[in-house]
Amino acid sequence: MSNIYHFRTMPFPGPQSYPNRIAVVGDLGLTYNTTTTVCHLKKNRPDFLLLVGDVTYANLYLTNGTGSDCYSCSFPNTPIHETYQPRWDYWGRFMQPLVSKVPMMVVEGNHEIEKQAGNRTFVAYSSRFAFPSEECGSSSTFYYSFNAGGIHFIMLGAYIAYNFSADQYKWLVRDLASVDRSVTPWLVAAWHPPWYSTYKAHYREAECMMVALEDLLYSSGVDIVFNGHIHAYERSNRVYNYALDPCGPVYITVGDGGNREKIAVEHADESGKCPEPSTTPDDYMGGFCAANFTSGPAAGKFCWNRQPDYSAFRESSFGHGILEVKNETWALWTWYRNQDSYTEVGDQIFIVRQPNLCPLHQKVNSHLSSAL
Numbered sequence: 001m002s003n004i005y006h007f008r009t010m011p012f013p014g015p016q017s018y019p020n021r022i023a024v025v026g027d028l029g030l031t032y033n034t035t036t037t038v039c040h041l042k043k044n045r046p047d048f049l050l051l052v053g054d055v056t057y058a059n060l061y062l063t064n065g066t067g068s069d070c071y072s073c074s075f076p077n078t079p080i081h082e083t084y085q086p087r088w089d090y091w092g093r094f095m096q097p098l099v100s101k102v103p104m105m106v107v108e109g110n111h112e113i114e115k116q117a118g119n120r121t122f123v124a125y126s127s128r129f130a131f132p133s134e135e136c137g138s139s140s141t142f143y144y145s146f147n148a149g150g151i152h153f154i155m156l157g158a159y160i161a162y163n164f165s166a167d168q169y170k171w172l173v174r175d176l177a178s179v180d181r182s183v184t185p186w187l188v189a190a191w192h193p194p195w196y197s198t199y200k201a202h203y204r205e206a207e208c209m210m211v212a213l214e215d216l217l218y219s220s221g222v223d224i225v226f227n228g229h230i231h232a233y234e235r236s237n238r239v240y241n242y243a244l245d246p247c248g249p250v251y252i253t254v255g256d257g258g259n260r261e262k263i264a265v266e267h268a269d270e271s272g273k274c275p276e277p278s279t280t281p282d283d284y285m286g287g288f289c290a291a292n293f294t295s296g297p298a299a300g301k302f303c304w305n306r307q308p309d310y311s312a313f314r315e316s317s318f319g320h321g322i323l324e325v326k327n328e329t330w331a332l333w334t335w336y337r338n339q340d341s342y343t344e345v346g347d348q349i350f351i352v353r354q355p356n357l358c359p360l361h362q363k364v365n366s367h368l369s370s371a372l
């Protein structure tokens with residue numbers, strides 16, 4: 001009944017086989033800026049697309065199709081709100097020329113919550129995309145993992161339970177224990193709200209998730225973390241617990257897909273821009289956990305008074321990124337701005353794994369034995 005579409009699947013897992021070009025973007029929505037982002041992205045010929053949450057923004061539309069920009073309407077303990085499902089159809093049709101040819105994996109953002117009667121949430125997100133089955137280790141659409149050649153991807157849910165006693169935590173420990181780095185040398189994690197972002201918008205909002213999971217991911221030798229949520233671009237230096245650490249992950253925020261909300265321009269370290277700490281987490285983020293701040297150049301403070309050392313590069317532009325894993329230890333990351341020509345580079349760096357310098361940390365064993 002429809003045309004026949006086909007795509008190339010990911011290479012079989014192995015240390016010498018990698019997809020050529022992995023596009024990474026978040027917070028797409030469907031606007032003129034989204035059109036530019038996706039057009040630009042297609043020109044960069046990705047083999048695989050990683051979408052780090054906030055997909056259609058249907059929850060910001062009333063059922064007559066007009067925008068509502070009602071930011072508190074899908075939070076708990078508030079009345080059920082309209083969320084205009086045809087936006088999902090529009091978005092699907094818009095993306096079809098790309099995702100009918102290129103495999104895409106997606107993880108949920110806050111705009112996918114879409115709370116309904118009976119406290120049902122994430123219904124469109126969980127229904128409209130395909131996720132690995134239970135035989136692949138996870139029965140959840142909110143957290144799962146998969147391999148793409150020699151890369152093991154871990155997708156985590158920031159808006160469901162992640163603490164020590166949660167199913168997600170137990171699954172994560174089991175999944176990390178199953179990773180064979182001789183087969184998949186690269187370990188890449190993705191979830192929606194970043195832990196390391198210096199923008200004022202959503203500043204330190206996901207700190208409870210960070211407190212719960214950073215040690216586990218660090219101990220497991222995660223190489224790269226991709227996030228969205230902040231409508232701008234930022235790349236960190238390798239960091240752990242706010243201190244530079246050659247064995248910590250590189251955190252890359254690409255919530256710059258072009259959605260209908262404004263681009264983030266203010267930084268928490270600018271004069272007068274530091275948010276009041278108690279206002280930073282929302283109801284879905286597990287409360288206020290930033291009190292653990294003990295190290296770094298702004299120890300004892302909530303904000304820095306200059307761009308923190310962990311922040312390597314930041315820019316308020318829409319765009320997308322391309323990850324090219326070259327071999328077991330080298331990967332090239334390139335960020336492209338929408339306003340540039342297709343070949344002009346906004347930010348580019350080789351990310352180099354150093355397995356000899358950073359053997360898997362001993363702590364992971366204690367996590368494993370206590371959680372399993």
Ligand SMILES: [Fe+2]
Pocket residue numbers: 053054109110111192228229230
């Ligand atoms: Fe978001």
